[in-house]
Amino acid sequence: MSLDPSIFGPARERLRSSRLVDGVATLVVEATGLSEGERAALEKDLRAVALAQPDVHEVRVAMTASRKAGPRLIAVGSGKGGVGKSTVSANLAIAMARLGRKVGIIDADIYGPSQPTLLGTSERPEAKDKQLIPVEAHGIRLLSVGQLVSPGHALAWRGPMASGALTQLVEGDWSDREILIIDLPPGTGDVQLSLIQKSRPAGAVIVSTPQDLALIDARRAVDLFRKTEVPILGLIENMAGYQCPNCGETSDPFGSGGAEAAAAALDVPFLGRLPLSASLREASDAGRPPAAGEGPAAAAFRMLAEAVLARLDP
Ligand SMILES: Nc1ncnc2c1ncn2[C@@H]1O[C@H](COP(=O)(O)OP(=O)(O)OP(=O)(O)O)[C@@H](O)[C@H]1O
Ligand SMILES: [Mg+2]
Known part of the structure; x- marks a missing residue:
């Protein structure tokens, strides 16, 4: 009874x-x-x-307790470099913050940290009791390898140096955050593997461009997350179609629908696409993330953020 x-x-x-x-x-x-x-x-x-x-x-x-305290991590990965992983990470984080979440971002790219540039901040984090305090930018908090070394030096890091720095970032003071996005270094090697094993993300987002080659690489990223038992929240297609800045017409130099078909073939959800856009690139380079403003790019990132959150909390 x-x-x-x-x-x-x-x-x-x-x-x-x-x-x-x-x-x-x-x-x-x-x-x-x-x-x-x-x-x-x-x-x-x-x-x-x-x-x-x-x-x-x-x-x-x-x-x-249904889950442990502290933020849930979302790893953003790609099989190859230059597909827009960092751009997507920064803007997804900001879009989630605008949806009312407390969001942090870890720039774990030891080869070429780019979040300080994307988020337009050169502030260095302070340490308290040997714990790094993330800096604030555009309503989110950030720790980056780029804040720990002078530009260009991260490239020389290997093995223990790099993994020590990454541990410091992961173990920063994220106590008031709900969601932590990790911008992974490009590729699917040992650095990525050990970082995933150390930080145990609640989910992963894969970024790919429409070219076939990049999709073969996306497959590698899928394999990495499957091997480490990280649930794949889905695939984002970046630089999908080109919108002409003069006439406004969109064309598809690499064909369309490739990423969607690849997502289906890989059995991962398709989260949405972002067009190749000169204004997006210019704003990003200038440290003005489009997701923080108004307009079509901000709307696109909000939809992607909603799609990711829906997969995280079904
Ligand atoms: N949708 C887009 N339209 C136009 N340019 C874009 C788009 N997405 C990203 N870019 C540009 O492409 C370049 C690479 O993007 P980003 O640094 O985000 O890629 P990444 O995958 O993080 O690269 P890396 O492998 O070097 O870390 C940047 O100059 C960025 O501004
Ligand atoms: Mg990057």
Whole structure:
């Protein structure tokens, strides 16, 4: 039999089940989001109420939490470089922030960090108790390899140096963030593998351009995330079609529908596409992320952000 939940008062909101067998009450309690102290207080209250029941002589309390505290990570990867992974990461992060999420971004590209440029910030993070405090830009927070070294030096890093720096970024003070986007270095090698294993992303987004070659590379990224058991949220096609700045007409120099077909063939969701746009590139180079403004690019990034979030929290 089970205990009458009403005896627990408001605390019954947290009670998932209560069983009573031979005088032993077993309470299952949902503790997601509670601090250590709140958990202890809740357990004490429930225990006292149950013990006060005439048939109960022993109480067992099991606390469950649906997910661990702290932000959930979304890794943004690609099989090859230059497909717009960093541009997409920055603008997705900003679009998610504009949808009301608390978002951070980690620029893990040891070969060519670009988030400080994309987000137009040259601020260096401060450290508190050996933990890096992310800097703020466009409503999101950022830590980048580029903030730790002078330009050009990251390229010389190998092995332990690089992985030490990446650990510092991942272990920065992200405590007030809900979502953390990781802009991975291009490719699917050891650096990416160990970073994924260390940070355990809740999901991955793959960026690809429409060319066949890039899609073969996207396949590599899919394999990397499957191997590491990171759920693939989907594929974003970037530089899909070209909108002529003079006449406004869109053409498809690399053909259209390739990424959508590839996503289907790879059995990953297709999240949407972004056209090749000179104004997007100019704004990005100038540190004015289009997602922070108004207009078609901002609208496109908002739709992509909604699609990613919908896959993260189905
Ligand atoms: N949709 C787009 N339209 C026009 N230019 C774009 C678009 N997306 C990205 N770019 C430009 O392409 C270049 C490469 O983009 P980005 O740095 O985001 O790619 P990446 O995949 O992160 O590259 P890397 O492998 O070097 O990290 C940049 O100059 C960027 O402004
Ligand atoms: Mg990049």
